Amino acid sequence: MEKVETAPYNETRRMQLRGLVRLSSEIIAHYWPMRTFIHHNPLHHLESLDFKEALKQGQQLLGGEGYLSNRIFREYFRTGRILPENVNAVLKPLAQDKYVTLGNRQITHFEVLRAHLLNEISPPAAETLEAFLKNSPDRLSLEALTEQLGVFLKPPSIQERIETSANEDRTGLGHRFTLASWCDRSLGTQILDQINGELIKWCEAFLDEGHATWPMPGREKGFYGAWKFLAGQEWSPCGIGDGRQKLARLPAHPEDALLESLTVLGIPSEAWQDYLSLHLAALPGWAGFIKWRADQAEYEWQQVYPADLVQYLAVRLWYEREWVAKTSREEMGIAGEHPAISSYLKRHPYVCFLRQERVAGDLPPRYAQQVDGLLYGWSARRIEAWEALAKGYAAECGPQHDRRARLSAAWRLMALAKTLEVDPAILSNSGSEDLRILLDWLNAFPESQHGPRWLEAFEVGYQEQLFKKLMPNVRKFKEAVSEQAQPSGVRPQAQAVFCIDVRSEPFRRHLERVGNYETLGFAGFFIVFIRYCAFGSHRETEQFPVVMKAKNVVREIPRTYQGQVLSRYRAGAQLVHAGHALLHDLKENVVTPYVMVESLGWFYSLPILGKTVFPIGYRKWTAWLRRRFAPPIATTLTVDKLSKNEVEEMLVSEERAIIRRALRERLGRHGAHISPERVEELRQRALNEDLAVGPVSPRDATRVSSLLESEEEEAAFVEELCRRYRINQRWASARMERITRTGFTLSEQAFTVETALRMMGLTRNFARLVLLCGHGSTSENNPFEAALDCGACGGNQGQANARVLAAFANKQQVRDLLEKNGLCIPQDTYFIAGQIDTTTDEVQLFDLEDVPPTHRKDILRLSHDLQEAGTHNSQERCLLFPEVKTLPPISKAARYVRRRSLDWSQVRPEWGLSGNASFIIASRRLTQGVHLAGRAFLHSYDYCEDPTGRLLEIIMTGPQVVGQWINMEHYFSTVDTNVYGSGSKIYHNVVGRLGIMYGPQSDLRSGLAWQTVMSGERPFHEPMRLLTLIEAPRECIDMIIGRHHVLQHYYDNHWVHLVALEGETFYRYLPEQKWVPLQVDILLS
Template sequence: METVTARPYSEAQRMEMRSLVNLAGEVIAYYWPMRTFIHHNLLHGLEYLEFEEAVQQGQRFLGGRPYLPNEVFRDYFRTGRIRIEEVDAALQPFTQDKTVLVGNTRITHLEVLRAHLLQGLTAPNHMHQPEAGDPSSEDAALATLTDRLRTILPSSDHQAQVQTAAEADIQALGHDMTVSAWCDRVLGTRIVEQINEELIKWCGAFVDEDHAAWTMPARDLSLYTVWKQLAQHDFSSAFLGIPDWKHKIQALPERSEDSLLMYLEILGIPKALWEDYLSLHLGTMPGWTGFIKWRAEETGYEWQERYPVSLVKYLAIRLFYEGELVRDACRVKLNITGDYPALVAFMREQPHVYSLRQARVTGSLTPEFRRQVDRLRYGSPRDRHAAWRMLADRYHTHLHVEDEHKKCQSHAWRLLRLADMLQIPPQAMIDGAPGELQVLLRWLDDFPETRHGPVWLQAFEAGYRQTLLETLKPNIRKSFSATDLGQGSVAEVRPLTQAIFCIDVRSEGFRRHLEEIGGYETLGFAGFFAIPFRFRPFGSHHETDQCPVLLKPKHIVREVPRAYQSLEAEKHLAGKRFLQTGHQLLYDLKENVITPYVMVEAM
């Protein structure tokens, strides 16, 4: 059984780890408490990047979708919100001055990209098998072109493709994917979900701000320390299947930096990948980590001063669970140690087995292969090593024959859809020169649908700008006409009503529509009059910021009674204490476990 032994680390190593976590946390945006919450921009920490790079980083670390689905943009095009001129302008940077001849029609590179963008020339995953027959029928054309492409397109090296896919995942491991996510993808585990559930439980109890009826004990010791104390008495680790869990938690270092360093080394993560690896973990639950980041960096925040929390402490707990769960899963299912070097060696030495296991988790196996894989999955990995290799070789031999036909059929479908978009007879595409057909397919492959989002957004924004300018143009013309006629000095009509709004994007639409009715004038004011300060009411123990959450006040204003108001002040405090006592009593009764039984008996 594997044991955990605390290792000594220098203060310099701890400082380096804290700095590394700060860098890794740049991808996480602040998340304010709900009482001061206004909006949450997940890309706030990436605003120094170009937009496309920022959304790519957001997708990589936070798992979000950077653009609207292509079908939504296509609906905008069909309804006229995006026009063909804007599409062509957005495609211009991607086009080449090249053409191909199909039949009597010369096709430009722009036409191919435009058709792909507007229609989405990606073959569906499941296609019915057409039968040869009447050459005028759609199915017959698909079958004929499929047969012709078999003789034109070079046969793919399936072995090399499997190896290439494994090498791509090797490069992604630690850079775009954690080892726990790898186990979920390959072994069908729920490690990421299990870790999230544990962290939500512990973080929710720790960062509570007097809402819970039963508060977490010893919170003043910091998140990591109190977790280390209490987790020894929590049987969740046993339910997760962590062997010798109590002893392992007891043996953890006292410092969260030491524990984080230790588990990065236990997992064998190369030091060059540490920053990206920690960013991936922080991005798994950006709401919790965003709030922890804000609270740790908010100087003077009373809850942070009483109950300190930081991203280092959060990550130390998270990597403990990951290290133990991943090592146990890999030992049981693969008979390997479950660290980065072992996973890389498995993918490199057994790419076919790796691919077969992934196919089982994604559900892409046939029923027969699924049954055979399941029989091996629930056997001993030590005894079934050779059987896995034999089954993987059979599967990929079967897959190679099937994939060759599917590949040619998919390419034929794309070419026929392209011909339909460009109003070219199907027979012309079927009879096209081999070189020309290969060029068309290469153009389509070089512009996959995953790259359509930025182009669509560019066209959509161009259309919006044009529509906005056309809407403003009549008013601008009126203004110039009045000036030319010498009417610029005419006194303005006094508005019927003036309305004051906060300077906020959420108010702009209301202000604009209100002014369009006529007779109304709206004014915008900053609610704090550009003087950020903190205010403490008389008799209160807490201060509140009287400014937007993005600002940090440097001044504190306290409400105090005048010297001759001592009697009124005492009455105010007595009334406030009475209300607080009543509120606390009602709250305690609502949360007390005995109250429901007493209420039933009383009724």
């Protein structure tokens, strides 16, 4: 390629390009780090399109299937999972009031559609069909029908196919496929794989978050800058001629480099958005992670090592332009640019067609050899030779192609006749017009269009069964509103608030059977928006849905009486940390692993044996050992916001500690040898260098002079305090802001408690105990363990949120404020925080030190009943595992699920949220006692407590959005586990502490594993769109939908089914705020 001289681009062009890249990236979804796995819709940014159209775009750009295979749907029909009446209902809108006559029978359009949907009528491949014909008992009938179809069936000739192929390539170049992919498809190159391989290599190295032993140097330059520098050090970058010189000439700005590449490739400006989308869709995992990271301005890795999609595309398109130029020049003798390739297609369609057929393997062997001869030979008549070969191919193979097309049509008609129980011999005696109509009907409803109809029938079947289950409760409580106005005289034994997670539904059901418990469902973050820093951790986790933001920070700290135990804990924790660090260094060293195998290899046999053979006993032993080294610490949370004076005192204390550390590190003297006055003097001088340094006391004069021998050294030390240790006004303000974000004011606490209680409908008849139960999970050797935690808590465990809300609600000052707002909590009501382990069904209660003596017996009874409910839930869950064939006893069930959680070879510790299908926003009376099989998100809500609809609006735009993301994650991971899912766990390879690859090198796998959604070859998760059922007036729902585009996209574009329960009638939502009543009574009859 010739040297490119490009004028510098101005900032306006760069801003326009950034905006274009943002639009282009709509095809890919964000990819969150695996430590906080976030369930998401992989086509989230296409929700402004109709569901079917979005699936088409996803298939075109990402290559993913949008529906289960027709084979699986037909299996569902044969087993009764999809009912005949549901199939009939979804086909009737398609059927025309027409028929054809075969013999003495009239075949309606509806019958043909139904037969085509329920049976495999598509013909096998051409070669298989010919073999089938030779051995078929219907050979003579097929031959006769094939000849008869020749009267009217005229498939396109090869000449027409050549012209059509060339025209489609010209119009699609730059819009439907890149220049690199066109070269791969037409010339047999592997440019796309080469580009992907290079980008994976550089992304893996640059985006690493501490996993690599030798980190990539120069990452502070940004992704583009680091790549440009390091790639330029290679001897011959990817075999590109003059590669080092070309890299050196690249612009400093990634925007300029990307604009330059688009110009060099000759991509028309109107195709830029499509073209960039194609490149982003080539590696949606890595591109999705970069997209997410670029949007996280406060993310520590992004702040230090910036990356964005403009930089990513600048690198990617540089490789493409160089390799396409080289290939085009060598293979076609033209420039590697859009206009040249388009012109070549127009001038030489025969060459392109034959080469594409050769690459696809569709040419007969003789013609394949001749094409190879032309490829590797050269003569002045090369183009003429290609055209002559194409004409010979058309003359010889054209009739064969026509015959196969007619044979294929005959096979389809024969299969249809057998399905309709019509004698196939009748087809040969039927008129050509009737046969043509039958073929037109089949062609108008191809296999590719069956998926949407199957899905509708699949969903309707589930929905009807759900409404049947709920209808008795609707009738039973039809007077519930008037009855609720009367205060109930019976207090529940306790009220337990669980997350809306589908795994809570069976546990709630079992707990209600154990005793007089009232259970409620609420988003697992309990509307507590916090950034949480656990004790012993230096990283804050975002404990709220990712669609929201928070500024308040809560820290877990030891309780005041834990001084002696805390010292033991810290000493043990330091020892354990040092041991881990030493072992890590020994393992990662170049030499020591050879010695370790011989000297320490035996040591690893103990954990291997324990984890494999005795997982429960081994876990108990390691827990005991850990307690010996680092005893557990009783902790509390910093839920109260500090006063201004307290903040200033904390800030001063932090700065003094930093100065003492600096004295120890830089001057080798322990800070205790310096008087507090001198430390304060250094602090003040660092904060304001203009401040005069006060006189040094005689007691410290000798000591100070030995530390800082001259004023110049002291000035240098102060300068280092300012810059390296950040003792300056700017960082003081930043620390002040961080400290002031800790905790909540009293009014914020009262507002949070009131909002939570009103949203869940808990405003009267409080029990003595109210359990706020978050959830988490326990598993071994599971990179995606966070996928089993709480989605509403940002992919983290929910205990922190439960503890914070309980602490708020137990404060008398908070209750006093609530009473002024008409929400009275009895004095004897106590809120207790807990967390259920969804893998083992065990519930842990927190902050038991704060429980008053009057409630200790209540706590003991609650603990016992939670344990009993958990064992029953474990027994129910056991039958869902494919290895369990019979219902185990209660005791064995609890031990079995615990063993699964500790087994490091277990690829499926639990089913997680697989099976989710509905989101019910209603009071518990609607679902109480109903076995929902762990398939429903249950969010408590009482519309009588929400006259303005404000609380319902929060639920619909917050928790429901999280539920829809979970639903779509499972949907797409099931319908195409290799594209939208992450494939089998067997091949997972953790990379960069941020995600997994498939094997040693691949795109980041973003979805759920095959073992999470599949049971054998059949899906365990039934992929269907979420059904949201809301018990509220339709008028209120309409107003909320009208205020939010996200809800309009969900319901009007068919991403979510919406049904309202008003009175005793279910109403289905149709686009543009139309409602139709559902005849549930007919279903019950």
